Amino acid sequence: MESGEYVSSLNDIAKCVSYEESEILNIAKIIKDTRQEELFDIYSRKLIEWCSKIIRRDNVKSYKIRTLTEKDIIELQQLFIETVLNVNSKDYTKEEVEDWASCGKDTEHFKELLRKNIYIGAFDKQDCMVGFSSMNREGYLHSMFVHKNWQGKGVASRLLSEVEKIAEQYGVNEIVSEVSLTAKSFFENKGYEVVNVQKSRANKLELTNFRMKKVIRKQQ
Missing domain, CATH: 3.40.630.30 (Gcn5-related N-acetyltransferase (GNAT))
Structure with missing residues (x-):
């Protein structure tokens, strides 16, 4: 997958999550603007961590x-x-x-x-x-x-x-x-x-x- 496609998919994920959406989108923007492969990987992982935390929190609230x-x-x-x-x-x-x-x-x-x-x-x-x-x-x-x-x-x-x-x-x-x-x-x-x-x-x-x-x- 090309980096542009990866960024796009991450942005799509971020836009679908309502909890603290602005923070996630900020990270997504940094990813999109990053041209260095090392930084790209760091911020990509950060965004995925954010999404995972939100999913866990939603599970906790689901009772x-x-x-x-x-x-x-x-x-x-x-x-x-x-x-x-x-x-x-x-x-x-x-x-x-x-x-x-x-x-x-x-x-x-x-x-x-x-x-x-x-x-x-x-x-x-x-x-x-x-x-x-x-x-x-x-x-x-x-x-x-x-x-x-x-x-x-x-x-x-x-x-x-x-x-x-x-x-x-x-x-x-x-x-x-x-x-x-x-x-x-x-x-x-x-x-x-x-x-x-x-x-x-x-x-x-x-x-x-x-x-x-x-x-x-x-x-x-």
């Missing part, structure tokens, strides 16, 4: 958050089981994740959780659940699970931000959660501190997790 009800229990159970078996399996043994995942089969348990906690879910464009979290009046965060294909796309961060807002509305001073080995670093990056390491019963087995907390309101 909505809403409160969950008993009508969502089947999806809650499925997402819980699949996440434990596919995501948490990197930090726990096969026997441990299978025991933990078996808790997802108890429909009455999920009904009780919905009665005692506010659950929110993230849903994609097809209205399929891709993540969920929860908060209660005491500031206890019971759940945080994100579908294996939506890991690293900002879903957990968005869910955490929303449940922290719920805790603030309840007027609690701190949020407490029992966090898995898998999620520990995520919560630490969000300002949570380990209170202690503990063993908690899943179904029949006791699994290692961390009691963590985050102060969201200083006591008067």
Whole structure:
């Protein structure tokens, strides 16, 4: 492909992207005006990086958050089981994740959780659940699970931000959660501190997790 054709195609890409379009077009113009092959390659790669970032950001925004009800229990159970078996399996043994995942089969348990906690879910464009979290009046965060294909796309961060807002509305001073080995670093990056390491019963087995907390309101 001739450089002129390449520049033209990059400009076409840039014009189709609405987010920060002016910045992209500026880079495209530099590419068009560049006659040195080395600079041409540098700015071409820069434009492609810009477009890739925008595509990733659009993917992150392609879900909505809403409160969950008993009508969502089947999806809650499925997402819980699949996440434990596919995501948490990197930090726990096969026997441990299978025991933990078996808790997802108890429909009455999920009904009780919905009665005692506010659950929110993230849903994609097809209205399929891709993540969920929860908060209660005491500031206890019971759940945080994100579908294996939506890991690293900002879903957990968005869910955490929303449940922290719920805790603030309840007027609690701190949020407490029992966090898995898998999620520990995520919560630490969000300002949570380990209170202690503990063993908690899943179904029949006791699994290692961390009691963590985050102060969201200083006591008067």
